[in-house]
Amino acid sequence: MITQSALQSFNRMETPFFYYDMDILRATVEKFVSTLDKYGVTAHYAVKANSNDRILKTISGAGIKAECATGNEITLALANGFAADGIFFDGVAKTDKEIITALKAGVELFNCESIQELEVIDAIAGGMGVKAAIAVRVNPDVDAKTHKYITTGTEEDKFGISSWAFDELFATLARCRNLQFTGIHMHAGSQITDMNVYAELCKKASEFEKLFTQRGFDVKLLNLGGGLGVDYEKPLDNWMPDIEGLCRTISQNISLKPGQTIHIEPGRAMVANCAHIISRVVYVKEGLKKKFAILDCGMHTLIRPALYQASHKVENLSCREPLEKYDVVGCVCESSDTFAKGLLGGAPHRGDFFAIHSAGAYGQVMNMRYLQRDLAPAVYSDDIK
Ligand SMILES: Cc1ncc(COP(=O)(O)O)c(C=O)c1O
Known part of the structure; x- marks a missing residue:
């Protein structure tokens, strides 16, 4: 206000x-924390949405983890209170320098977007004498029903590995000795307000999980990415995003196996x-x-x-x-x-x-x-x- x-x-x-209403930010973050706790979902805030120091400190201070898209975002997240072992490192174009930064920092995992990227991380990790925890970003081919520039999960997007490339993916994962496979990552797009999109994403996650398990990979985590939308038309009356609806949709559409965890990467919803x-x-x-x-x-x-x-x-x-x-x-x-x-x-x-x-x-x-x-x-x- x-x-x-x-x-x-x-x-x-x-x-x-930019006038930041810190009461709105704190209330939004608190609502995220209580709802995530209630449903057993872990959030990694997408630093790209807003990387202002005071915003980052408020979010990290509430115990939320981070999702970073560059090496510099990792450095910034660490400087603003996020623990390295809760950072997911995303992005289609991770450079060698950024991969080294992430490995040295000890990030929780890399969300990998291509087979070549897996091979490069494997080689760099091997050279450093460490194992890199990775999740595979799969292309869910789900229409986020949002603007075409912020839709990222359809067959023709540059993001993620599509199912037609899975045989090569599985062979690469089996070959790369310095990678520790942890799970599956997806992201359908941004400004998603239709919970049916998330329901569909959950179904896809379960299908992919079955496929990976059948091929002998232990899927410890499922990550549905970011994308939760906000009300841009009536932001003064309806400023709280529907994190409750998202978590409810997840709990209704995914049944986790013992030891499995479920993650999301909200950016916009937390700060818009x-x-x-x-x-x-x-x-x-x-x-x-x-x-x-x-x-x-x-x-x-x-x-x-x-x-x-x-x-x-x-x-x-x-x-x-x-x-x-x-x-x-x-x-x-x-x-x-x-x-x-x-x-x-x-x-x-x-x-x-x-x-x-x-x-x-x-x-x-x-x-x-x-x-x-x-x-x-x-x-x-x-x-x-
Ligand atoms: C992989 C990934 N995760 C999370 C996000 C954050 O999305 P949003 O701000 O819509 O929640 C993005 C946005 O581009 C993304 O590409």
């Missing part, structure tokens, strides 16, 4: 910035709704048929709308009425730099504060300095109460 006193304090600040971009209107431009509120943030601050046609709730915090229809656009010289078309909101004026909600995931982490603009800093609710 953006309180009146927070709004007052914004007057003293340069815009744009704790942050708002606070921006000022630089100019109001009156067109022949349209009015534009031109903000001092842009696609370099939040690239999701331009990159995936993502829609975020946009609000004029300074003026609630009269209501007018207008477009809310960013300050970059690209037409795709638009945050809302035909918004019905409080009439915009130069200097008004606008909030772009649900900016906590894939927001600040994707900032860039296009046009040599400054990076938007973080402001935390804890510091201005």
Whole structure:
């Protein structure tokens, strides 16, 4: 929530910035922890969603583990309180240097995406005289029913090993003496709100588990990846993601064998709704048929709308009425730099504060300095109460 006193304090600040509501973050993380405990599911927070130090410390402090996609994310996770032996190292393009970083750190396991990657990790681990614990990311060929750029689990995606390559996979695993096989990893895509997608993913996990077991591999863990969605349309009323629904779906669709564990890798769901971009209107431009509120943030601050046609709730915090229809656009010289078309909101004026909600995931982490603009800093609710 953006309180009146927070709004007052914004007057003293340069815009744009990411405003982190730490109460929302803590409540979300607490809900995850209690629900995961109830259903016996282990979560590894996907650091890529938001790798801000204070966010990471809050999540690691609650006992949640980490999922990292690069060597640098591993280093950052370790510096912010995540234990190495709870880190899952994901990614389609792990370099030799990153594999060495991960082995030296002692990560829990590598989620491997290709047969060549298995061979490279085997060789590097052998050279270092260690065994690398690995899980195999299999391609579930499940349609996440989400935007095509954030769908990652269908047959044609670059991610994971498809079932038609399993014979070669099994032969590789049997040959690679420095790999310790632990289980199966999947990830269908991002911003999944339809629990049927997860139900289908659970079914696939059980099918794959049977296949691997039949071939003599001991499947100790099943990992369904991330992807849990949030409500971008009504984030102020419905900011809590449906972690209960996800865990219930898992418990209804997977029966674990003794000693087996089940894992998820949520990123967006944990952090999306704790942050708002606070921006000022630089100019109001009156067109022949349209009015534009031109903000001092842009696609370099939040690239999701331009990159995936993502829609975020946009609000004029300074003026609630009269209501007018207008477009809310960013300050970059690209037409795709638009945050809302035909918004019905409080009439915009130069200097008004606008909030772009649900900016906590894939927001600040994707900032860039296009046009040599400054990076938007973080402001935390804890510091201005
Ligand atoms: C393998 C893997 N796990 C977890 C995530 C996190 O996804 P989300 O932020 O949608 O939960 C991603 C996102 O790209 C991913 O690729």
